[in-house]
Amino acid sequence: MAAITKNVEEIRNRVILGEFGVKNVHTTDYPGNYPGYDDTWDLEKFQKNFRIDVVNLDESSMEFDMVGIDAAIANAFRRILLAEVPTMAIEKVFIYNNTSIVQDEVLAHRLGLIPIKADPRLFEYRNTGDETVEEEGSEIDTIQLQLKIKCSRNPRASKDSSDPRELYLNHMVYSKDIKWVPIGNQADVFVDSGIGPVHDDILVAQLRPGQELDITMHCVKGIGKDHAKFSPVATASYRLLPEITLLEPVEGEMAERLKRCFSRGVIELEDVNGKSELTNLTRHLKNIIIIFTVESTGILPPDVLVTEAVKVLMTKCQRFLGELDSSEME
Amino acid sequence: MAGEGEKKPVLEMVQADGADEGCVTFVLHDEDHTLGNSLRYLIMKNGDVDFCGYTITHPSESKINFRIQTRGGVAATEPLRRGLNELSDVCQHVLNTFQVSLRVRSEQSPPVSCREEPAINGLILICG
Numbered sequence: 001m002a003a004i005t006k007n008v009e010e011i012r013n014r015v016i017l018g019e020f021g022v023k024n025v026h027t028t029d030y031p032g033n034y035p036g037y038d039d040t041w042d043l044e045k046f047q048k049n050f051r052i053d054v055v056n057l058d059e060s061s062m063e064f065d066m067v068g069i070d071a072a073i074a075n076a077f078r079r080i081l082l083a084e085v086p087t088m089a090i091e092k093v094f095i096y097n098n099t100s101i102v103q104d105e106v107l108a109h110r111l112g113l114i115p116i117k118a119d120p121r122l123f124e125y126r127n128t129g130d131e132t133v134e135e136e137g138s139e140i141d142t143i144q145l146q147l148k149i150k151c152s153r154n155p156r157a158s159k160d161s162s163d164p165r166e167l168y169l170n171h172m173v174y175s176k177d178i179k180w181v182p183i184g185n186q187a188d189v190f191v192d193s194g195i196g197p198v199h200d201d202i203l204v205a206q207l208r209p210g211q212e213l214d215i216t217m218h219c220v221k222g223i224g225k226d227h228a229k230f231s232p233v234a235t236a237s238y239r240l241l242p243e244i245t246l247l248e249p250v251e252g253e254m255a256e257r258l259k260r261c262f263s264r265g266v267i268e269l270e271d272v273n274g275k276s277e278l279t280n281l282t283r284h285l286k287n288i289i290i291i292f293t294v295e296s297t298g299i300l301p302p303d304v305l306v307t308e309a310v311k312v313l314m315t316k317c318q319r320f321l322g323e324l325d326s327s328e329m330e
Numbered sequence: 331m332a333g334e335g336e337k338k339p340v341l342e343m344v345q346a347d348g349a350d351e352g353c354v355t356f357v358l359h360d361e362d363h364t365l366g367n368s369l370r371y372l373i374m375k376n377g378d379v380d381f382c383g384y385t386i387t388h389p390s391e392s393k394i395n396f397r398i399q400t401r402g403g404v405a406a407t408e409p410l411r412r413g414l415n416e417l418s419d420v421c422q423h424v425l426n427t428f429q430v431s432l433r434v435r436s437e438q439s440p441p442v443s444c445r446e447e448p449a450i451n452g453l454i455l456i457c458g
Contacts, residue, residue, distance in 0.1 A: 031375065032377075040375060040376070041376060041416060043419055043420075046423070047423055050423065050427060051427070052424070052431045053431065054431050054432060057432075064428075066424075069420075072367045072368045072370070072371035073417075073420060075363075075367065075368075076367065076368040080364055083364075084364070307429070310421050310424055311421075313364075313365075313417070314418050314422065314425075316364075317365075317414045317417045317418040317421070320340070320341055320358065320414055321411065321414045323340050323341040324341065324407060324410065324411055327341065327343075
């Protein structure tokens with residue numbers, strides 16, 4: 001009986017990594033599946049067992065553990081972090097002059113992918129479809145940026161140098177050359193933070209003397225589902241907590257080899273006299289401990305991103321609840 | 331019951347003729363696995379629900395068919411509403427817990443950063 005209980009515990013709580021496949025992947029603890037277990041959803045039980053431990057947090061990435069939540073909901077958070085948290089990115093590129101060898105569309109594509117440091121919560125989505133191309137967009141939904149740069153020969157270079165850094169001025173166009181042009185009252189609202197690319201050293205194009213770029217850009221608010229440039233995370237991922245059990249003692253040279261398989265500090269060897277044989281290793285993953293890693297591109301700090309993602313999921317639920325209510329009243 | 335005029339439908343209910351209120355397929359527009367899987371998980375945890383599943387009808391259309399079959403004569407909108415409320419409560423609780431743990435961490439100095447990982451049980455012997 002004890003063996004059956006142990007087996008059931010293992011099926012309910014562990015994902016097993018076998019030699020050729022992964023077992024027990026799907027959640028099976030639904031009401032009625034296991035006699036003797038009450039698996040009905042209970043918010044209080046969830047609240048009692050749920051825990052978040054922040055392991056690492058700095059300004060561009062964070063790692064935290066969620067204990068007691070199912071992979072379905074953790075995956076929903078991950079998907080939202082990747083695709084549904086809005087950010088600002090360059091969308092319309094007005095090229096007044098481009099004599100570089102980078103084609104217009106390639107340049108526009110590269111500019112769109114540059115992360116722009118602007119808090120998207122302070123902006124609205126732009127209404128598409130109503131406006132003509134001429135309309136500039138208002139201060140509440142658009143950021144205007146400008147890139148105006150011309151490459152020229154360096155008059156002070158020595159005669160026989162061949163280093164482009166010495167021969168030419170402005171021959172590498174970096175993202176720090178993109179300047180913010182405040183429209184409307186943006187100059188007052190964003191006076192201390194300023195708006196511009198997150199990183200200064202992104203190479204946009206290369207020029208030679210006589211070539212120039214004169215580009216105006218509009219940034220709008222969007223989500224990653226629309227275009228990956230709007231995704232606020234470098235990546236967001238999660239994994240289950242690994243649990244490794246050695247079924248038999250390992251010793252001698254095998255123990256040394258086993259120790260080398262892991263990162264330093266994971267296994268320590270002890271000095272004991274004895275005999276043994278090869279080991280069998282089982283690797284399990286604890287089903288309810290989820291290790292989340294979020295790396296931000298710098299637009300928003302990672303803890304803000306996670307908060308926004310949770311709010312997005314809540315908004316989705318509220319939207320459908322509203323729909324249900326309004327349709328019931330019809 | 332689709333929207334009229336130019337309003338795009340967000341949620342539709344499709345019911346087979348002759349079936350009772352307990353077996354309904356909901357069509358949720360502009361949704362995918364993000365809401366579908368998490369909602370399915372919570373609705374399956376409901377004791378009244380006999381069957382719950384969702385499909386994405388075609389990957390180029392962003393809508394899901396969400397089917398709920400209940401037992402005991404419960405109307406199918408009831409578990410759906412309850413599942414949405416529960417998901418909303420879960421999100422609220424996750425948000426609160428996250429804020430609390432961030433605050434706790436910022437009050438600790440220096441920040442403690444540790445976790446046993448991976449957990450290894452067993453004996454390792456080495457012959458001297």
